[in-house]
Amino acid sequence: MLTGTVHKYGDHVDTDVIIPARYLSVFDEATMAAHCMEDIDPNFVKVVRPGDIMAAGRNFGCGSSREHAPLAIKAAGISCVIAESFARIFFRNAINIGLPVLECPEAAQDIQQGDQLEIDLSTGTIRNLSTGKAYQAKPFPPFMQKLIDAGGLVAYTQARLAK
Numbered sequence: 001m002l003t004g005t006v007h008k009y010g011d012h013v014d015t016d017v018i019i020p021a022r023y024l025s026v027f028d029e030a031t032m033a034a035h036c037m038e039d040i041d042p043n044f045v046k047v048v049r050p051g052d053i054m055a056a057g058r059n060f061g062c063g064s065s066r067e068h069a070p071l072a073i074k075a076a077g078i079s080c081v082i083a084e085s086f087a088r089i090f091f092r093n094a095i096n097i098g099l100p101v102l103e104c105p106e107a108a109q110d111i112q113q114g115d116q117l118e119i120d121l122s123t124g125t126i127r128n129l130s131t132g133k134a135y136q137a138k139p140f141p142p143f144m145q146k147l148i149d150a151g152g153l154v155a156y157t158q159a160r161l162a163k
Helices: 029-035 070-077 088-097 105-110 143-150 153-162
Strands: 002-008 053-056 080-083 100-105 116-121 125-128 134-137
Touching: 029 070, 053 105, 070 088, 080 105, 080 116, 088 100, 088 143, 088 153, 105 125, 105 134, 143 153
Parallel strands: 002 053, 053 080, 080 100
Antiparallel strands: 002 116, 116 125, 125 134
16 A cells, blocks of 8 residues: 655656756666656655655656656655556556556546545555545556566566576
8 A cells, every 4th residue: 555645747747857868877766866857846856755656647758768767756755656648668667667657547637736645556546535535547467566566677587586
């Protein structure tokens, strides 16, 4: 079960806004986290807390195919991203690094900045604790949930090879 405060963004939030291109040569997660969302929301890194949740509109993560964007979001402490829709490569990169992403148009439209959410990834249930409203996203298939639970594709593969 995930619980956190919402950081809300609009449509077409691209990878260059999530982590500006000037930080593409950075591979240190703490440095990426320190610059996450800085061009669209300079206060984000000052207010985000571990476990918080990001919500957005359509086509979240559009732009380049680099993994820096979901890595920066996860390193900043975000536990899940909810959006109306995701760019396909961002969606897959997020799963590969163990960042849960849920498509739920109704929730993404209704949820507001600062709302408190509770998310059950196993069922896809999103509960807005601030309003009492519940939403249903499509839960992850079991194999994808295993990747997320393990912390991403690399950690999952390492654990399987160690058996």
